[in-house]
Amino acid sequence: MRTHTLAVALTAAVLATTVACSSGDASSTSADGTGPITVDATDTTCTVARTEAAAGTIEFTVRNTGSKVNEFYVYGEGDQIIGEVENITPGLTRTFHVEVANPGTYETACKPGMKGTGIRGDFTVTGATSSQAPDAAMTAAVADYRTFVSAQADELLVRTTEFVDLVKAGKVEEAKKAFPVARGPWERIEPVAESFGDLDPMIDGREDVVEEGMEFTGFHRLEKDLWVSGLQPDTSAIADKLLVDVKEIVAKAKAVELNPLQLANGSKALLDEVATGKITGEEDRYSHTDLYDFDENVKGSKAAIDALRPVLKARDAALLTTIDARFASLDTALDAHRTDAGFESYTALTQAEVKALAVALDAVSEPISKVSGVVAGK
Amino acid sequence: MTRRRLLGVGAGAAALGAVAGVGGAYAAQRGPAALAAGVVPDDQVVAFRGEHQAGITTPAQDRMHFVALDVTTKDPAELRDLLKAWTRAAERMTAGAEAAPGGVVGGGPYGVPEDTGEAYDLDAADLTITIGYGPSLFDDRFGLADKRPEGLRDLPAFVGDDLDPARSGGDLCIQACANDPQVAVHAVRNLVRLGFGVVSVRWSQLGFGRTSSTSRSQTTPRNLFGFKDGTNNVKSEDGAALDEHVWVQPSDVTGGASWLAGGSYLVARRIRMHIEVWDRTTLQEQEQVIGRTKGEGAPLGQKAEFDTLDLDKPGADGKPAIPVDAHVALAHESRLNGIRLLRRGYNFTDGSDGLGHLDAGLFFIAFMRDAQRQFVPMQKALAAEDTLNEYIEHTGSAVFACPPGIGPDEHWGQALFS
Numbered sequence: 003m004r005t006h007t008l009a010v011a012l013t014a015a016v017l018a019t020t021v022a023c024s025s026g027d028a029s030s031t032s033a034d035g036t037g038p039i040t041v042d043a044t045d046t047t048c049t050v051a052r053t054e055a056a057a058g059t060i061e062f063t064v065r066n067t068g069s070k071v072n073e074f075y076v077y078g079e080g081d082q083i084i085g086e087v088e089n090i091t092p093g094l095t096r097t098f099h100v101e102v103a104n105p106g107t108y109e110t111a112c113k114p115g116m117k118g119t120g121i122r123g124d125f126t127v128t129g130a131t132s133s134q135a136p137d138a139a140m141t142a143a144v145a146d147y148r149t150f151v152s153a154q155a156d157e158l159l160v161r162t163t164e165f166v167d168l169v170k171a172g173k174v175e176e177a178k179k180a181f182p183v184a185r186g187p188w189e190r191i192e193p194v195a196e197s198f199g200d201l202d203p204m205i206d207g208r209e210d211v212v213e214e215g216m217e218f219t220g221f222h223r224l225e226k227d228l229w230v231s232g233l234q235p236d237t238s239a240i241a242d243k244l245l246v247d248v249k250e251i252v253a254k255a256k257a258v259e260l261n262p263l264q265l266a267n268g269s270k271a272l273l274d275e276v277a278t279g280k281i282t283g284e285e286d287r288y289s290h291t292d293l294y295d296f297d298e299n300v301k302g303s304k305a306a307i308d309a310l311r312p313v314l315k316a317r318d319a320a321l322l323t324t325i326d327a328r329f330a331s332l333d334t335a336l337d338a339h340r341t342d343a344g345f346e347s348y349t350a351l352t353q354a355e356v357k358a359l360a361v362a363l364d365a366v367s368e369p370i371s372k373v374s375g376v377v378a379g380k
Numbered sequence: 381m382t383r384r385r386l387l388g389v390g391a392g393a394a395a396l397g398a399v400a401g402v403g404g405a406y407a408a409q410r411g412p413a414a415l416a417a418g419v420v421p422d423d424q425v426v427a428f429r430g431e432h433q434a435g436i437t438t439p440a441q442d443r444m445h446f447v448a449l450d451v452t453t454k455d456p457a458e459l460r461d462l463l464k465a466w467t468r469a470a471e472r473m474t475a476g477a478e479a480a481p482g483g484v485v486g487g488g489p490y491g492v493p494e495d496t497g498e499a500y501d502l503d504a505a506d507l508t509i510t511i512g513y514g515p516s517l518f519d520d521r522f523g524l525a526d527k528r529p530e531g532l533r534d535l536p537a538f539v540g541d542d543l544d545p546a547r548s549g550g551d552l553c554i555q556a557c558a559n560d561p562q563v564a565v566h567a568v569r570n571l572v573r574l575g576f577g578v579v580s581v582r583w584s585q586l587g588f589g590r591t592s593s594t595s596r597s598q599t600t601p602r603n604l605f606g607f608k609d610g611t612n613n614v615k616s617e618d619g620a621a622l623d624e625h626v627w628v629q630p631s632d633v634t635g636g637a638s639w640l641a642g643g644s645y646l647v648a649r650r651i652r653m654h655i656e657v658w659d660r661t662t663l664q665e666q667e668q669v670i671g672r673t674k675g676e677g678a679p680l681g682q683k684a685e686f687d688t689l690d691l692d693k694p695g696a697d698g699k700p701a702i703p704v705d706a707h708v709a710l711a712h713e714s715r716l717n718g719i720r721l722l723r724r725g726y727n728f729t730d731g732s733d734g735l736g737h738l739d740a741g742l743f744f745i746a747f748m749r750d751a752q753r754q755f756v757p758m759q760k761a762l763a764a765e766d767t768l769n770e771y772i773e774h775t776g777s778a779v780f781a782c783p784p785g786i787g788p789d790e791h792w793g794q795a796l797f798s
Contacts, residue, residue: 073481083486089468091788116477264488328577357580361452365577371492377489 007142035120037061038097041112041240044068044089048112048121056128057105062087064112065095065147084108088116102127107270128338139312140262147265149257151191154302155252158187162248166241169224169233178228182286182294182344185221189298190273193268194255202250205244208285219243222288229288264312266374269306272299273367279359283348292346296359297336302372304329310377318376321369328366335362382692395579415437424559425504430785432627434507434746435508435557435643437540437616437722439595443561444587444726445568446743448514448550448778454796462578462792466511466554466571476504479570484564496573499566509567512646512780513790517551526541527796529628529637531750532781538763538774547650547776550582553682555646555745562578563587583776584651587743600677600685604684605771607670608677612708614722624719625754626747628781633699639795642784645751647721650728650776653741654686658771669767671706679708691715700785707768710761719754721746740774751779 038061042049045068064074069092076084085100104109105229111120160344165184168177187302188195196202205210205220212218219240236242261330279285280296307314307325314322335358351359426434436491438467451459467478478484483495518528534549557568565586572581591603592610596617603609614621623629630641657665667673677685681693681701692707695701702709713720724747729740763769783795 071475075482075486077486080488080489081482081485083482086481086486116472116481194420324577361580364580365452368573368576374428375487375491378488 009137018067027259035250036064036109039076041066041110042067043072043074043112043114045070045114046121048074048110048123050110050123050125050290053110053124054126054128057127060100060102060127060365061097061124063095063097064090066090068092068114068116073116073120074098075109075111075113076102076125077111079106083333090368091262105129105187105303116156116251121319137313143262143265143309143311143313144260147306148260150305150309151194151258151260154187154257155255156190158184158191161187166245169228169241170238172233174228174233178289179343181221181225181228181289182291182315185291185295186298188221189275189295190272191255192299192302193264193271194258194260194359195251197258198251198254201247201254204248205251208287220247221285225286225288262313262377263374265306265310266377269303269310269373270367270370272303272306273363275299276362276363277367280357281363286348288346291337291345292348293336297345298335300329300332307370307373310373314373317379318372321372324369325366325373328362328369330363332366335359381396384545413427424506424759426506428474428509429787429790432642432644432785433508433510433782434474434785435510435555436724436782437495437507437594437622437626439598439616440590440592440598440724441506441557441559441564442588442590443559444555444557444563444590444743444745445561445564445584446555446587446745447568447572447584448648449552449554449572449575451517451521451578452553452580453578454521458523458791460520461798462575463511464791465574466582467791468785469570469574470509470511470567470651470792472508473499473567473570474509476502478505479574482769485679494565496569498569499563502560502563502566505558505560505563507556507563507567509555510646510780510782512553512554512555513777513796514550514552516549516781524796526636527639529633529640529781531632531752533752534628535552535647535759535777535779537753538759540763540776541774542770543777544775547583547585548779549781552579553646553648553778553780562584585648585728585743585776586730588726589727590602591725591727592723594722598759603657604655604729604740605666605670606670607666607674608685609725609742610723611672611677611714611792612689614720621720622722627720628749632750640781644722644747644749644782645755646780646782647744647748647751647755648745648776648778648780649744649774651742651744652739652773652775654771654773655738655740661771668703668706669707669771671702680706700764703767705767707762710766713757716758716761720777721748721754721758743771747782755779 030229039055039062040051041062043064043066062076064072064087071092072090073086073088074090075086078084084102085098087096087098087256106127107361108127109122110125111122119223123230161180161184165177165180169182195205203216203220204225205217206222207220207365208222209218209226221244222235223240224244227233276296276299280299282291283290283292285295307329311322341350341356384750387456404408416741423488428437449580453459473479476496478737480494480502484493486502487493495562509519513532515528520531554568556564558567567781568584592613594613594616595786596615598610600608614625616622618668626644628643628645629638630638633640663674664708672679676683678687679689681690681695682688688704689708689712691704692699692713694699709715723744725742725744726742728739731739734737746755784791786792788796
């Protein structure tokens with residue numbers, strides 16, 4: 003699996019929207035001091051009283067005088083929703099506030115019947131761009147996560163070295179115990195590690211993803227040798243190569259430049275890894291140590307969320323609460339399979355137990371998918 | 381397409397139901413939905429709100445996606461909130477709108493779309509979304525034990541059943557029917573997505589080719605055995621019969637269970653058909669097993685589909701023309717003390733079974749006033765004697781109580797939790 007590298011667009015705005023329901027209260031004033039902007043919505047028309055306002059908080063009062071349920075939207079560039087109020091039943095008036103930080107051309111739309119792209123009109127926001135101080139919390143989040151990645155990279159090198167030494171010494175049983183342990187740090191920072199093109203398949207490629215002309219190397223080749231085919235004449239060479247490749251990726255991971263959106267996507271990507279590779283038991287198909295990887299992926303995902311915690315707390319505390327509660331449920335589900343040494347073999351799980359893990363994983367993955375939108379300031 | 385108007389619609393429903401006649405106003409619109417959105421004939425929208433839930437007596441659509449779910453949270457408030465969120469999304473989707481405002485592309489490039497988008501350019505396709513509560517929802521988890529209607533109990537074991545637990549039961553069900561399979565699947569997919577962390581999918585079933593008519597305006601379809609199915613069904617036009625056989629009456633559910641008045645019980649049975657065996661059976665045997673002719677669908681001994689089903693009429697050999705153990709004979713109200721059901725099933729094919737045989741059959745769904753007094757005795761009679769049993773096997777089973785319809789500003793679960 004490969005993570006997407008997304009350009010961050012932090013300047014794109016703090017465009018929070020608040021919607022208030024009222025029955026036509028027009029006493030409050032909008033940013034330009036001339037009162038709320040009335041919108042008369044019918045089944046066929048959308049009359050916006052003023053089509054210009056100053057940047058800041060803009061108040062609309064939408065009156066549905068038609069016969070269909072209506073909606074009112076303010077759109078930015080590329081049809082991005084800046085604010086909306088839905089389910090305005092006939093006869094009802096609703097007031098809502100839109101926070102528009104940047105001047106420019108926007109659009110308003112009524113949607114009679116709540117369908118289609120609506121009856122559109124241009125809307126101009128004037129004034130100066132509200133200056134945005136660099137988001138200290140965001141910068142701190144990136145710094146925190148870099149520290150984490152760096153520490154995990156160091157740990158990866160230490161543990162891989164131990165594992166490789168055991169393999170080369172022919173200590174099969176000890177190497178088997180070291181295998182899932184060595185992979186731990188790798189699994190925690192997998193999205194970062196994976197972003198380095200060819201190194202990922204050389205280190206972590208499974209036999210079925212090895213393309214023609216490419217050698218099957220890395221952790222999973224050694225896994226096969228240890229558990230299935232026995233040590234081969236080239237096992238030591240493969241082990242040496244793994245260490246070389248790991249050293250290279252460690253250096254790169256420690257130097258990587260990250261942005262907050264990558265943290266958000268990384269936390270999601272780690273859970274996607276679990277959903278597509280671990281929950282199916284195909285990642286560690288020879289050793290069946292998938293639950294170790296599962297656990298480490300979850301830890302990595304949590305680390306990214308933890309780095310973003312101050313940002314999330316400020317912008318969407320409810321989302322963070324949900325994520326925390328669902329991570330806790332997932333931990334409980336995983337705990338049921340812990341042993342003194344680590345985790346049960348994946349083959350020991352019943353179908354019902356696998357499903358319980360999948361359900362807990364889905365439960366946390368869904369709110370985590372919303373983190374990127376929050377970070378980008380959707 | 382027949383004009384699909386609704387029955388017993390409450391006042392608030394009309395506003396959502398009609399989305400027609402706005403073509404001119406949309407002249408300036410753009411985007412991929414523009415062409416589709418301009419004029420939507422109102423006969424493709426079935427009202428979401430009303431006295432009864434849509435998807436029961438409203439005309440049966442061609443496709444179905446049915447899902448049974450387990451509640452995974454222990455917090456009743458989370459369940460209540462989900463039912464509220466489901467109501468909102470379901471109402472939007474049945475009107476042909478996105479599951480959430482701007483759900484497909486309105487969230488901007490860095491947001492995850494709130495609507496999965498595969499129905500973006502499609503019309504409402506008569507989508508109906510019907511919700512039901514299983515007996516297990518009324519255990520001690522959510523404080524609902526006192527609200528359980530007496531009739532909402534797991535079905536007893538029937539002779540010959542081979543039930544798969546992974547295809548049976550559930551705390552909740554959602555039945556989505558539409559005339560476009562993509563619309564039905566989209567509806568379930570988006571509702572399931574809203575529920576992650578609160579509910580989990582226990583099992584689901586896709587259906588095609590409705591196997592019964594719920595209105596006299598519909599022709600009688602055929603099941604996968606090639607026979608017309610649903611000729612004698614209770615129809616939406618039969619007002620008095622609906623009250624007698626389909627809708628739970630206020631007197632049926634006193635005390636804590638009164639929330640179910642105006643609702644209905646849903647019984648779902650996954651009936652695997654041994655297609656290949658049936659196909660090697662003579663026409664005469666097939667007709668004797670069913671009790672109707674294959675071509676016309678006429679009761680044996682009669683000529684036309686809607687001719688009276690006369691169980692006493694003798695055939696050429698002096699014995700009843702319809703064998704006493706034929707499917708229609710055993711299922712007939714005259715043999716069941718007047719019991720009737722509203723059937724609303726679908727054909728299904730889940731590919732092949734690995735032995736080269738179709739994994740196919742009938743996803744039987746029926747609505748009724750009391751599952752224990754209607755479905756149970758009927759199925760007992762059929763399970764014991766029906767010659768059709770040689771060709772079918774019940775592999776999944778569930779029962780749910782479907783609450784009545786909701787009025788303006790109400791949401792699912794409101795009456796249950798109040």
